[in-house]
Amino acid sequence: MSKLKIAVQKSGRLYDESMQILKDIGISIDNGKEQLKASAKNFPVEVFYLRNGDIPQYLKDGVVDAAIIGENVLIEKGGDIQIVQKLGFSSCKVSIAVPKSAKYTSMQDLDGKRIATSYPNTVQQFLDKNNVNAQLHIINGSVEIAPNIGLADAIVDIVSSGSTLFKNGLKEVEVLLKSEAVLASSPLITEEKLAILNTIKFRIDSVLKGRRSKYVLLNAPNDKLEEIITILPGMKSPTVLPLAQEGWSSVHTVIDKNKFWEIIDELKAHGAEGILVCPIDNMVL
Numbered sequence: 438m439s440k441l442k443i444a445v446q447k448s449g450r451l452y453d454e455s456m457q458i459l460k461d462i463g464i465s466i467d468n469g470k471e472q473l474k475a476s477a478k479n480f481p482v483e484v485f486y487l488r489n490g491d492i493p494q495y496l497k498d499g500v501v502d503a504a505i506i507g508e509n510v511l512i513e514k515g516g517d518i519q520i521v522q523k524l525g526f527s528s529c530k531v532s533i534a535v536p537k538s539a540k541y542t543s544m545q546d547l548d549g550k551r552i553a554t555s556y557p558n559t560v561q562q563f564l565d566k567n568n569v570n571a572q573l574h575i576i577n578g579s580v581e582i583a584p585n586i587g588l589a590d591a592i593v594d595i596v597s598s599g600s601t602l603f604k605n606g607l608k609e610v611e612v613l614l615k616s617e618a619v620l621a622s623s624p625l626i627t628e629e630k631l632a633i634l635n636t637i638k639f640r641i642d643s644v645l646k647g648r649r650s651k652y653v654l655l656n657a658p659n660d661k662l663e664e665i666i667t668i669l670p671g672m673k674s675p676t677v678l679p680l681a682q683e684g685w686s687s688v689h690t691v692i693d694k695n696k697f698w699e700i701i702d703e704l705k706a707h708g709a710e711g712i713l714v715c716p717i718d719n720m721v722l
């Protein structure tokens with residue numbers, strides 16, 4: 438059987454979580470990333486360790502069948518590469534920033550100005566859409582320093598916490614796009630390999646659903662059961678089991694992990710006790 442070739446970033450911000458998600462879906466990799474490629478022991482997959490910025494070209498050429506990559510890089514260099522699934526990590530924005538003291542009211546303020554960036558295609562498209570003419574300076578790193586050294590009037594780069602902008606005396610003025618790590622596929626992928634990719638997608642789906650959810654168990658007096666069940670936003674209806682202690686039940690359900698803190702006080706106020714919240718590895722609906 439042929440193996441699906443999947444690219445991950447060799448080192449950098451995507452590496453750890455890319456390897457973690459492969460591990461979580463049961464794909465264990467034989468050898469370390471000192472090699473350019475490694476085979477999985479128990480699944481028809483070969484992992485290629487590459488530069489994030491190089492991956493779109495490898496996908497286009499069909500050198501790899503799929504990849505875990507930053508969405509922003511795909512948008513910049515992607516062409517017709519398909520996003521199979523968003524992966525929920527390495528979230529960031531690609532934004533325009535100008536010196537804090539600069540006057541900025543609209544995109545028109547950038548007309549005739551110099552913009553430093555590593556994302557020229559993304560920037561040019563945004564400028565064209567807004568009918569703005571600006572001169573692009575393409576630089577590959579430390580973009581935020583460009584205004585301070587007189588190289589540019591504005592920059593376009595990745596913003597996450599905003600601390601790099603802050604340290605360089607810049608302010609974010611426009612968001613061009615939002616990005617996260619994604620699973621992407623080559624336009625040249627074969628049917629046979631697409632079947633393997635679909636299995637991976639199915640497993641990732643169940644891992645991501647599990648990460649977003651919690652398994653909740655609690656004890657409740659029987660005369661409060663009905664009220665407590667209406668507070669719980671469960672998947673279906675919760676499981677209710679009698680406790681050894683007369684007049685009490687144990688209630689089990691799955692909830693969105695972000696909802697839990699909103700409802701815990703309500704649950705307690707309605708008589709819930711012994712509340713346990715447990716992680717979920719996988720969730721297949």
Ligand SMILES: Nc1ncnc2c1ncn2[C@@H]1O[C@H](COP(=O)(O)OP(=O)(O)OP(=O)(O)O)[C@@H](O)[C@H]1O
Pocket residue numbers: 446447448449450451487488489490491506507508509510527528529595596597598616617618
């Ligand atoms: N500060 C950040 N916070 C969150 N995500 C980020 C941040 N910086 C980058 N990212 C995301 O992670 C991806 C990889 O960033 P990283 O800096 O590791 O690599 P890169 O500079 O694109 O490098 P290379 O091509 O060398 O692999 C980016 O494309 C972006 O999607």
Ligand SMILES: O=P(O)(O)OC[C@H]1O[C@H](OP(=O)(O)OP(=O)(O)O)[C@H](O)[C@@H]1O
Pocket residue numbers: 450578579581594595596597598599600601602
């Ligand atoms: O808003 P923040 O949380 O400060 O993050 C944004 C910064 O993070 C990235 O750089 P990175 O640290 O990846 O360094 P690099 O330029 O060497 O890739 C990006 O290029 C920004 O400079």
Ligand SMILES: [Mg+2]
Pocket residue numbers: none
């Ligand atoms: Mg970076």
